Amino acid sequence: MMNLSMLVPTLALFLLAAVLIAVNSGKNKHKEGIKAGVQQLWNVLPMLILAFIIAGMLEALIPEEFVREWLAREAGFSGVFLGTLGGMILAMGPYASFPIIASIYGTGAGLGTVISLVTAWTLLSLSKFPYESGILGFRFTLLRMSISVPFCLAAGATAHVLELAFF
Amino acid sequence: MQGALKGLAAAAVLLVLLAYFRGGSELVVEGLELSLRTLVQALPLIIAAFLLTGQLQAFLSKEWMDKLLQKFSGIKGILFSAAAGGLFPGPPYVYYPFLSGFKEKGIPFYLFFSFLAGKHVYDVARLPMEISLINPGIALLRNLITIPIPILIGLLSRRLFSDKTVNDFFNKDFFNKENT
Numbered sequence: 001m002m003n004l005s006m007l008v009p010t011l012a013l014f015l016l017a018a019v020l021i022a023v024n025s026g027k028n029k030h031k032e033g034i035k036a037g038v039q040q041l042w043n044v045l046p047m048l049i050l051a052f053i054i055a056g057m058l059e060a061l062i063p064e065e066f067v068r069e070w071l072a073r074e075a076g077f078s079g080v081f082l083g084t085l086g087g088m089i090l091a092m093g094p095y096a097s098f099p100i101i102a103s104i105y106g107t108g109a110g111l112g113t114v115i116s117l118v119t120a121w122t123l124l125s126l127s128k129f130p131y132e133s134g135i136l137g138f139r140f141t142l143l144r145m146s147i148s149v150p151f152c153l154a155a156g157a158t159a160h161v162l163e164l165a166f167f
Numbered sequence: 168m169q170g171a172l173k174g175l176a177a178a179a180v181l182l183v184l185l186a187y188f189r190g191g192s193e194l195v196v197e198g199l200e201l202s203l204r205t206l207v208q209a210l211p212l213i214i215a216a217f218l219l220t221g222q223l224q225a226f227l228s229k230e231w232m233d234k235l236l237q238k239f240s241g242i243k244g245i246l247f248s249a250a251a252g253g254l255f256p257g258p259p260y261v262y263y264p265f266l267s268g269f270k271e272k273g274i275p276f277y278l279f280f281s282f283l284a285g286k287h288v289y290d291v292a293r294l295p296m297e298i299s300l301i302n303p304g305i306a307l308l309r310n311l312i313t314i315p316i317p318i319l320i321g322l323l324s325r326r327l328f329s330d331k332t333v334n335d336f337f338n339k340d341f342f343n344k345e346n347t
Contacts, residue, residue, distance in 0.1 A: 008303070013215035013295050020222035029225040037221020041214070048213070049206070050175040056202025057182035060194055093258070094293050096175055098300030099205065105305060118301070118309045119316075122287045131259040135267050140336065144283065147323060151316045158312050 044095045051096040055103035062107045079113035080156035087120025087152065090127075097121055111163040116156025123148040209299050216295030223292045245281045245321035252282040252317065253289025262286055269333050276331045281321030288313050 024030040075082075086104075090097045101121070105114045124145055133141040186194040239247045255262055269279060289310075297306040 010212045010215050010299075013212065013219050013298070017215060017219040017222055020219065020226055024222055024225050030222070033222035033225030034218070035221070036224050037217040037219070040220060041217040047172055047175060050172070050179050052202045052206045053179045053199065054175065054182055055205065056200070057179070057186055057198040059201050060198035061182065061186055061189065092175065094296045094300070098296060102205070102301045103201075105302060111305075111308065114301075114305055115309050115312060118297070118305070119288075119313055122290070122313075123284070123316075128259045128287075131263045135263040137337070144280065147280075147320060148284070151313075151320065155309075155312050155316065159308065162308075162312075 044093070047093070048095045048099075051092075051099045054096075055099035058100060059103040059106050062104070075110065075113070077112070077157065077160065079110050080116045080153060080160055083109075083113040083116030083156050084120040084124070084149070084152045087117045087122075088124040088126060090117075090121050090125060092125075092127055097125070097127075110160060111167065112156045112160025115159035116152055119155040120152040123152055212295075212299035216299045219295050220292050240275060240278070242322075244275070244278050245318055245325065248278040248282040249285035249289070249317035249321060252285025252287075253291050255282075255286055274333055275325070276328045276333055276336050277321050277325035279333045279336075280324040281317050284317035284320040288316050 021030045021033065024033050090100065092100075101114065101117055104117065109117075129141065132144075183195055183198070186198050190197075255265070266279065266283065294306070294310070297309070
């Protein structure tokens, strides 16, 4: 059964999709959009199922003491560093990475850890490395990643401070 | 994609074996039940997310982006290119080739950087996945905290590389001051 925290975003996404279908139908592009969405879901379905298995297993396997010591709010800024490093080595697409990040959050990781994990995944994930270095060059990739590292740490630190102050 | 699938399958098998050796079949079943429960709960949201992603891809054309990206400069340009990056559709094998089309063009380097940071951080098409697969609250907080990042990256690269162009970076000695 779906809980309320999932129901509202689900309805919102269906509503947004309906609006875009209406807009795209004016340009006769709505069928193309539906086809692209279904095709994409079909392509990533095996990956999604595997990612959910990994996420469930991680949730069952990660010891509580490890989460308390290294990833939870009590871990302080070490969680932010670990999150940044974790986001970088999560070299998979969103379908695979996000359920894993959710399971880490589910085990009790702090907001600082989770936000730095997601932010580092968006900016530093090694999954983009082959495309970026192959197409734009290794020098460009290294420059962009070096500039991005402090921002991932800052995002995690901000979330950690907010969690200490408000949650 | 096939490589990633094999990697995920290997990781899943490894974790199932690890769970078996640590807690026997009970821990394996516990892990699989957790997986199934989360998947069933997230399924309607996943379907909605993919429906929206497909429509977004049909709505935003690459030609439209290309035209607008060359129109702006300065702080306005940074704001625009970061937002355009966030709206640009497609995975890395789509947007990196698109960006490589700018290698020979004289657009400022900092706009190139803020576009890419915008794509990575904002990615509107990825947002439904983030909401459905992680958690709506976490997705909201992450997006609120990271809104300034592509703009700050653009401002920082403007400060560092001032009037250098994308063409300078890819075709000249970019870090040599005599080339400025």
